Amino acid sequence: MGTEIAEISDVALPEARQIPEVVVAAAGDALRTDFESRLRHSGGHSLADLLERRSGKIPDAPDAVLVPEDEDRLRAVLEACREASVAVIPWGGGTSVTGGLTNREQGFAAVVALDMEKFVKFEVDPVSMTAKLGAGLRGPEAEELLGREGFTLGHFPQSFEFATIGGFAAARSAGQASSGYGRFDEMVTALRLVSPAGDLSTIAGPRASSGPSILEMVLGSEGTLGVITEVTVRVRPAPETSIYEVSLVRDFQSGLRIVRDLAQEGALPTVMRVSDRVETEISIGMSRPDGMAGAVFDGWLELRGRTEGSLVVTGYEGSRNEVRTERNATRRALSRTGAVGLGKGAGRSWKEGRFHGPYLREALLDRGLVVDTFETSAVWSGYAQAYSAIRDRTTERLGTLGMKGVVMCHLSHAYPESASLYFTVIATPGPDGPVASWQAVKTAAMDEIAAAGLAVSHHHGVGRDHVDWLEAEVGPSGIGALRALKAAFDPTGIMNPGCLLPRSESDPHRHR
Amino acid sequence: MGTEIAEISDVALPEARQIPEVVVAAAGDALRTDFESRLRHSGGHSLADLLERRSGKIPDAPDAVLVPEDEDRLRAVLEACREASVAVIPWGGGTSVTGGLTNREQGFAAVVALDMEKFVKFEVDPVSMTAKLGAGLRGPEAEELLGREGFTLGHFPQSFEFATIGGFAAARSAGQASSGYGRFDEMVTALRLVSPAGDLSTIAGPRASSGPSILEMVLGSEGTLGVITEVTVRVRPAPETSIYEVSLVRDFQSGLRIVRDLAQEGALPTVMRVSDRVETEISIGMSRPDGMAGAVFDGWLELRGRTEGSLVVTGYEGSRNEVRTERNATRRALSRTGAVGLGKGAGRSWKEGRFHGPYLREALLDRGLVVDTFETSAVWSGYAQAYSAIRDRTTERLGTLGMKGVVMCHLSHAYPESASLYFTVIATPGPDGPVASWQAVKTAAMDEIAAAGLAVSHHHGVGRDHVDWLEAEVGPSGIGALRALKAAFDPTGIMNPGCLLPRSESDPHRHR
Numbered sequence A, B: 001m002g003t004e005i006a007e008i009s010d011v012a013l014p015e016a017r018q019i020p021e022v023v024v025a026a027a028g029d030a031l032r033t034d035f036e037s038r039l040r041h042s043g044g045h046s047l048a049d050l051l052e053r054r055s056g057k058i059p060d061a062p063d064a065v066l067v068p069e070d071e072d073r074l075r076a077v078l079e080a081c082r083e084a085s086v087a088v089i090p091w092g093g094g095t096s097v098t099g100g101l102t103n104r105e106q107g108f109a110a111v112v113a114l115d116m117e118k119f120v121k122f123e124v125d126p127v128s129m130t131a132k133l134g135a136g137l138r139g140p141e142a143e144e145l146l147g148r149e150g151f152t153l154g155h156f157p158q159s160f161e162f163a164t165i166g167g168f169a170a171a172r173s174a175g176q177a178s179s180g181y182g183r184f185d186e187m188v189t190a191l192r193l194v195s196p197a198g199d200l201s202t203i204a205g206p207r208a209s210s211g212p213s214i215l216e217m218v219l220g221s222e223g224t225l226g227v228i229t230e231v232t233v234r235v236r237p238a239p240e241t242s243i244y245e246v247s248l249v250r251d252f253q254s255g256l257r258i259v260r261d262l263a264q265e266g267a268l269p270t271v272m273r274v275s276d277r278v279e280t281e282i283s284i285g286m287s288r289p290d291g292m293a294g295a296v297f298d299g300w301l302e303l304r305g306r307t308e309g310s311l312v313v314t315g316y317e318g319s320r321n322e323v324r325t326e327r328n329a330t331r332r333a334l335s336r337t338g339a340v341g342l343g344k345g346a347g348r349s350w351k352e353g354r355f356h357g358p359y360l361r362e363a364l365l366d367r368g369l370v371v372d373t374f375e376t377s378a379v380w381s382g383y384a385q386a387y388s389a390i391r392d393r394t395t396e397r398l399g400t401l402g403m404k405g406v407v408m409c410h411l412s413h414a415y416p417e418s419a420s421l422y423f424t425v426i427a428t429p430g431p432d433g434p435v436a437s438w439q440a441v442k443t444a445a446m447d448e449i450a451a452a453g454l455a456v457s458h459h460h461g462v463g464r465d466h467v468d469w470l471e472a473e474v475g476p477s478g479i480g481a482l483r484a485l486k487a488a489f490d491p492t493g494i495m496n497p498g499c500l501l502p503r504s505e506s507d508p509h510r511h512r
Helices: A021-030 A035-040 A047-055 A071-084 A139-148 A165-171 A252-265 A277-286 A293-303 A320-336 A343-352 A357-366 A380-400 A434-451 A467-489 B021-030 B035-040 B047-055 B071-084 B139-148 B165-171 B252-265 B277-286 B293-303 B320-336 B343-352 B357-366 B380-400 B434-451 B467-489
Strands: A064-066 A086-091 A110-115 A122-125 A130-134 A188-195 A198-201 A227-234 A241-249 A271-275 A310-318 A340-342 A370-379 A405-411 A418-427 B064-066 B086-091 B110-115 B122-125 B130-134 B188-195 B198-201 B227-234 B241-249 B271-275 B310-318 B340-342 B370-379 B405-411 B418-427
Touching (some): A021 A071, A035 A064, A047 A370, A047 A434, A071 A086, A071 A110, A071 A188, A071 A227, A086 A227, A122 A139, A130 A139, A130 A165, A165 A227, A198 B467, A241 A252, A241 A320, A252 A271, A252 A310, A252 A320, A252 A380, A252 A418, A271 A277, A277 A310, A277 A405, A310 A320, A340 A343, A370 A380, A370 A434, A380 A405, A380 A434, A418 A434, A467 B198, A467 B467, B021 B071, B035 B064, B047 B370, B047 B434, B071 B086, B071 B227, B086 B227, B122 B139, B130 B165, B165 B227, B241 B252, B241 B320, B241 B343, B252 B310, B252 B320, B252 B380, B252 B405, B252 B418, B271 B277, B277 B310, B277 B405, B310 B320, B310 B343, B357 B370, B370 B434, B380 B434, B418 B434, B434 B467
Parallel strands (some): B064 B110, B086 B110
Antiparallel strands (some): A122 A130, A130 A227, A241 A310, A241 A340, A271 A310, A271 A405, A370 A418, A405 A418, B122 B130, B130 B227, B188 B198, B188 B227, B241 B310, B241 B340, B271 B310, B370 B418, B405 B418
């Protein structure tokens, strides 16, 4: 069993609809209608997206891709798209795992992906320790440019290699080093947005009491209000040194307690991650000499129940002095619970492999397994209960669908009052096939998250996949506020339609 | 010369308009129409508000005061007010200094102040280190309740004695200890709002990527969207110890540099405040043995130009260990610039007097002087220029108006990328009288703030006094977004009309 990957010559894209003349004229050289451009902009990295591309049948490809070279061009194409009723999907690195880029919208003359790759502005303000970054800069590009000036952004999500600055802001990304450097939305001090209703530019100094935060309305807007063109972020001195270590603590609860104490003392290290028992088993399985990616699942089956404890990854970055201080505080907290250090070698391996998750996932998909993740956050007093409830509901649903699999969880983002829960599921597909069976499992998990009063996502975004649960989180008044904002920035609803907001009954484009 | 204070028997309130029957019925016992209730809810603490109340002629008094005992009553009265076109001014401590409570709106059947004093919920979650606080709790009440559980909120604005939790959230307040405990808007993890369009309750765990932040739309809304009924805030362990100290550094620039370095190293103490030369002179004048409040201005005239240096107040609160670490870092930074310590005695005096500003102001008003403040924030790279430009423009305007006076400034809230500028002006009134002449000076200062691309306020809010400059800050798209939110929560525009948002041409209530 396994998933075949179609040869590129066998890939079928839907026939491209005609791009209206007004858009063609406004776009000029920025218009791409070739096969490869369309293919490369067909969806993100959700399980459904990946399996669709593997199958070679891609009903979701956009009719064209626009690659504007500057804001003038961007304004012109948005105006033309508005005039011609063409849906626009802003495109950064294409790494959405929540259907933020699924883009064959009905009810429009055409759908275009708007690739921001030419927006690569870079300006550092070393005195204020901020940098103005073009929305199209990818993670490594931004780090490379900052590194030359002696700075780092410190934002390392698993999508780092491909995802862009604009995407990080639009989706409220959080990186693996968020304990030390903060979530991306916390790093942003200002941004620019080009929307169908006009430009928006927030002031350089965001600490203000000038009403509701305009900045916080655009962060997380996922391309539904307009296109983020540049983002000013706080930067830090490039770390003098870094140390990554792995320890084993008695159980998940002990690990959580250590993280909570450190978070509430303001003493969190740069990276702090605790895996539950199952994720600990899988991780140890992966690190065995024969632990090639494809053997992970078998490895887990073999190890199941034999591994005790909970893996804790800690990373320290900064000046030698900062690293020493942080590390001492964390090691004291760890040793109080009788943690066993697995050493810096294991830590280095973790750091080196920290962007490998997506590749491992591909290897597991090769073997025909369903692999996906979902995440939320909970206040500390409700964390353990939320963890059990979501894990149990997900596990139960796997069982009723006849899927053999594993549900594992880690905490990787901690705050004084709360922390994230990041679940990974690896399972055999159910009788209805991988996409439908995963959809059923994910629905059960999201129902449980909604019932517990938690966020639909901690850092993956709403996309199209979480839309049905958003009202449970923000209530009808919250939905009303989001709709009002949408109407103000994008009166005709061309920006990433179907993403973020539930379609209202009165939406002329309500077809999905 | 001096301002006479009217006897209460001479105070004239405008005749109260009839409260519509539907509101009377919905309000029940919550309705107050007596003279004292109306008088006590007539405006806030802006210069115009204070002088109006001193004069005894109070054209702005509300027609009635509503004091709902719970959310059910609140919903009922909002619905009735909506039906009867009665304007509602949510009321906490009445300490707005930006005209947030000026409340004799034309174009409505009546205007009522809605006093939240009965909303005194108090629930601590010691595990998550958060507390759910009723919007009507005043600063000292909240601290008292938290103190019994071993916690502090650490929010100590000058309005602390009177202002309420709801008001802190609605106006994005920042306290004197913001370097250690954060701005109030940063402390809020969740809140509840009752609006004419329905209730809004944000989830307990605010770290999420579920779209634009609903929480950040309500923070800073100044009663224009609805009424904040409860606020969940992060709390900290009550400090084991505290030390306050005062030092003198060479000049304002040296002081700024020390604060910037500490902010960017993440090593700021709990309180950090630097006064420019003039504020330093005034402060030293105030601390002389004969330095009674009324003698301050004379004292300054005498000392002018003789005092060198810049006063730095530093405060450390927390565990003994935290205080030692913070204090060592700050003292090292101070001593690198040759700062002279003025000792803990001066620090204690500062701490003891930190809520005295408003009383000192009254004493100066007694002498017929104009006294008011305004504030903004700037990124570090633009701080010095913003400081000079605003100070010079303000000073120049005083001169052209024939006002003899002093413009002074301090930094009291610092962040890695920016810091606040807090200006105080004490001057003799111009020939047009104190209100009109101050209005002219403030207009010049705000024009300069807007021209420099800075926020209309760092922590005082927009109110009615800063409305004219908001569009310069957020742009037409930002205004559009704010109007859209307003329409979603308050479709008929009864909530604090005239506050925060410029009146649109189409506003049926546009009369001011």
